[in-house]
Amino acid sequence: MYKALIVVLIAVVTAAVSAASRNPLRAEAHIPGATLRIEVQQPIADEKAAEIIEWLRSASSNVSLAYGRFPSPSARIIVIPSGRRSWGGDSPVPFGRVTRDGEEKIELFVNPDRPIQEFYADWTATHEFSHLMLPYVRPRHKWISEGFASYYQNILMARAGHYTAREAWQKLYAGFERGRLSRPELSPNEAAAAGIRKARMKIYWSGAAIALLADIELRERSGGRESLDVALDRLQRCCLPSKRSWSGPTLFAKLDSLVDIPVFMPLYRQYADAAGFPDIRPALQRLGVIIENNSVSVMPHAELADLRVKITDGHARL
Ligand SMILES: [Zn+2]
Numbered sequence: 001m002y003k004a005l006i007v008v009l010i011a012v013v014t015a016a017v018s019a020a021s022r023n024p025l026r027a028e029a030h031i032p033g034a035t036l037r038i039e040v041q042q043p044i045a046d047e048k049a050a051e052i053i054e055w056l057r058s059a060s061s062n063v064s065l066a067y068g069r070f071p072s073p074s075a076r077i078i079v080i081p082s083g084r085r086s087w088g089g090d091s092p093v094p095f096g097r098v099t100r101d102g103e104e105k106i107e108l109f110v111n112p113d114r115p116i117q118e119f120y121a122d123w124t125a126t127h128e129f130s131h132l133m134l135p136y137v138r139p140r141h142k143w144i145s146e147g148f149a150s151y152y153q154n155i156l157m158a159r160a161g162h163y164t165a166r167e168a169w170q171k172l173y174a175g176f177e178r179g180r181l182s183r184p185e186l187s188p189n190e191a192a193a194a195g196i197r198k199a200r201m202k203i204y205w206s207g208a209a210i211a212l213l214a215d216i217e218l219r220e221r222s223g224g225r226e227s228l229d230v231a232l233d234r235l236q237r238c239c240l241p242s243k244r245s246w247s248g249p250t251l252f253a254k255l256d257s258l259v260d261i262p263v264f265m266p267l268y269r270q271y272a273d274a275a276g277f278p279d280i281r282p283a284l285q286r287l288g289v290i291i292e293n294n295s296v297s298v299m300p301h302a303e304l305a306d307l308r309v310k311i312t313d314g315h316a317r318l
Contacts, residue, residue, distance in 0.1 A: 025049045029057045033069025036060055040079040044112045051116040052079055058160075059125040063133070065159040065314050066152065067233035072132040072241050075104045082109040090114065093124035098131045104241055106132075121162060127153035133232045134251065135240060141248025141272075142196070143188040147207010150175060151215075151228075158312040165312040169289045170296040172208065177294070179205025180277040187273045189248075202277075209278040210267050216283055217263050219307050226259050229314070234258040248272065 025040040038056055040049045056077055064070050082094060092114035099105045106128045110119075119125075130152035137145040151172070158168035182201035183191055191199035191206065215228035235255060246254075252264035271278050284291070288302020299305065 025053075027053045029053070029060060031057065031060050031070050032064050033071070034060070034073045034075065036070070036075055036077055038077045038079070041081060044079070044081050044110075048112050048116070049079075052110065052112075052119065055116060055119045056125065058120065060129055062126045062156045062160040062162075063129040063152075065156055066130075066133060066229050067236070069236075070129070070132075071232075071236050072104045075106060075132060078105060078107045080107060080109045081112050091122065091124070092118040093122045096124045096128040098128055100136050100241075100243075102243070104132060123153045123157055126156050126160075130156065132240075133236065134246075135242035136245045137251060138245050138247050140189060140192050141251075142192040143203045143207035143210075143272075144248050144251065145207075146204045147209070148211045148228075150204045150208040151211035155312055155314070159314040165309070166296060166298050168312050169284075169298060169308075172212070173284070173289065173291060173296050174294075175201075175205045176209055176277070176280055179209065184277065185275055187271075187275050189272050190275075206271070206277060209280045210271055212280060213278060213283060214263050214267055215311060216287070216304070216307065218259060219310065220304065221263075222260060224307070224310065227310070231255050231259050231264075 023042040025042070025044075025046070027038045027040075029036040029038060036056070038053055040052060044052065056079070060070055060077075091111065093108055093110050095109040097107050099107065106125075108125055108128065127149045130149040131145060133152065134145055134148055154163065154168045154171050154175075157163045158165055163171070178201040182205075183194070183199045186194065186199060186202055188203070188206040188210075191202040196203060211228060214231075218226040218228060218231060232255075235258060238258070239254065249265065249268060252268050255264045256262035286302065286304045287308040288299035288305045289308065290297045290299055298308065302308070
């Protein structure tokens with residue numbers, strides 16, 4: 001079903017190079033829910049810049065696979081050539097960030113020497129675009145914004161066909177392990193207060209674990225009518241883009257107001273100030289995500305196997 005949707009998305013995506021000026025190259029990408037303004041800074045060869053614009057249309061469409069449209073109607077995307085390989089080794093997109101200063105802007109630092117196929121396999125742009133599904137969350141609750149984006153980067157790459165479902169679960173599991181082993185003495189809120197440099201993996205992956213637990217509970221309790229996709233769809237309709245900064249509890253209380261029975265604040269109360277790492281092993285077991293020697297297998301007949309398939313296929317409602 002998601003493949004049919006991708007075909008539709010590709011059909012409606014059009015981009016027009018509005019100015020072929022040397023510096024920078026500008027283009028627009030029309031995707032469901034948004035007209036994205038793309039700016040490719042120089043020096044990047046024209047041919048590679050055109051390939052990068054094409055890739056950005058695809059990567060932004062990945063995020064439309066959460067609830068059928070891009071979350072920010074007129075975001076700007078700035079592509080910046082970077083020779084700073086120390087940021088990300090040989091990665092085609094070593095670094096990205098979202099800034100919100102009156103408009104929503106995504107900066108992607110790219111290594112234009114890498115082949116374009118590597119850009120399609122890279123998760124950085126999908127992660128950054130996923131941030132736009134939430135408003136700006138205050139730094140002391142940064143595990144929510146980084147965690148939700150880390151969860152979605154994996155399931156959206158699977159929905160778009162860039163990862164197999166097993167690969168997505170393998171990457172999620174590997175992330176949960178990095179988070180579990182990182183700063184176990186800290187709670188997610190304490191890790192966020194310590195900062196990204198001191199507790200990166202704890203911040204990213206404790207938040208991703210809580211996103212997964214919320215998604216499972218919403219889907220299971222509603223028989224598939226609700227999900228994290230549905231909650232974020234409703235959040236976008238009511239409240240995004242938002243110019244203010246949100247605290248974690250304010251955001252979670254708002255999300256709870258958009259679903260049948262509160263899920264988010266109960267998870268916040270359970271985990272946000274608790275040291276250690278959310279125990280996601282029972283949830284993975286029920287999903288049929290089985291781990292042996294750090295290698296993931298997915299079981300077709302597990303208790304929540306259907307729910308698991310919907311997470312990586314998407315569009316339970318569509
Ligand atoms: Zn991020």
